[in-house]
Amino acid sequence: MVLKRMSDNSFIYDLRNKKGWIIGCFKEKNYYDSYLQLGKTSFVEPWSDPDVHYHSHAQEIYIVLNGEMWIPVGKDTILRVKEKGLLLVQPNVPHSVIGGKGKIQHIGIKVPHKEDKKINVRKNESAINEGCLKKYNQNSINSSKGFLADLNDKKNQNCWLLGLGTATYKTKELCLAFMSYTNENETKKNEHDNSLHYHSKSTEWYLNITGEQKLLVEKDQITVPEGCLLKIPPMKAHKILSYSYPFEGFTMRTPIFLMIK
Numbered sequence: 019m020v021l022k023r024m025s026d027n028s029f030i031y032d033l034r035n036k037k038g039w040i041i042g043c044f045k046e047k048n049y050y051d052s053y054l055q056l057g058k059t060s061f062v063e064p065w066s067d068p069d070v071h072y073h074s075h076a077q078e079i080y081i082v083l084n085g086e087m088w089i090p091v092g093k094d095t096i097l098r099v100k101e102k103g104l105l106l107v108q109p110n111v112p113h114s115v116i117g118g119k120g121k122i123q124h125i126g127i128k129v130p131h132k133e134d135k136k137i138n139v140r141k142n143e144s145a146i147n148e149g150c151l152k153k154y155n156q157n158s159i160n161s162s163k164g165f166l167a168d169l170n171d172k173k174n175q176n177c178w179l180l181g182l183g184t185a186t187y188k189t190k191e192l193c194l195a196f197m198s199y200t201n202e203n204e205t206k207k208n209e210h211d212n213s214l215h216y217h218s219k220s221t222e223w224y225l226n227i228t229g230e231q232k233l234l235v236e237k238d239q240i241t242v243p244e245g246c247l248l249k250i251p252p253m254k255a256h257k258i259l260s261y262s263y264p265f266e267g268f269t270m271r272t273p274i275f276l277m278i279k
């Protein structure tokens with residue numbers, strides 16, 4: 019499942035046809051990361067969690083790539099996280115999954131997860147049908163509880179959605195951007211500073227959903243295939259060289275510290 023381990027300790031993980039938690043505080047050191055827990059489902063039927071729960075430390079992020087997930091957050095809200103929807107739930111906010119539509123493929127992230135405890139609040143009554151959803155707020159979440167974004171919306175593409183500074187939703191835990199380019203001109207138009215740089219303490223992650231991207235990491239030219247995840251450890255100089263089109267993917271950085279050029 020580790021597609022390639024580079025000489026500089028970067029990794030490419032093959033996530034195609036993979037399900038369950040993949041990166042996290044696991045014994046296997048190739049998959050270990052103390053901040054980021056990352057997993058996915060792969061075209062499964064909608065499901066219902068038995069437990070309504072909250073997390074003591076971790077923000078939980080659901081990114082729905084296919085299908086739709088129904089996620090209660092607090093008391094009167096059941097969010098419909100539709101295809102290309104991203105939901106962040108803050109720590110201490112009760113949530114669960116109670117159903118959905120279609121074949122679900124989603125990315126799950128918890129950060130920071132090393133100290134995190136899952137606290138069960140109560141049992142879920144039962145899975146609900148689509149008609150019941152109408153009684154609830156389905157589209158918005160109070161910013162103290164989290165963040166819901168439609169990744170189809172251009173304003174949420176090619177910019178920091180989560181993070182500090184100019185990010186749409188401010189958080190100290192994780193920088194996250196959704197990159198979506200249909201051709202090279204679009205890449206050039208949207209390209210931010212892409213000079214060779216490294217992060218003194220942060221790990222950077224590149225997750226390709228559609229298409230591939232080529233990066234320079236130290237002296238290696240690395241091609242990250244579609245459906246794969248690249249991990250760049252701290253202190254490793256890197257820069258993006260090119261994409262194949264159409265391209266869609268996520269760039270993530272955690273923990274957040276200042277960048278050194």
Ligand SMILES: [Fe+2]
Pocket residue numbers: 071072073078113
């Ligand atoms: Fe959770």
Ligand SMILES: [Fe+2]
Pocket residue numbers: 215216217222256
């Ligand atoms: Fe970087």
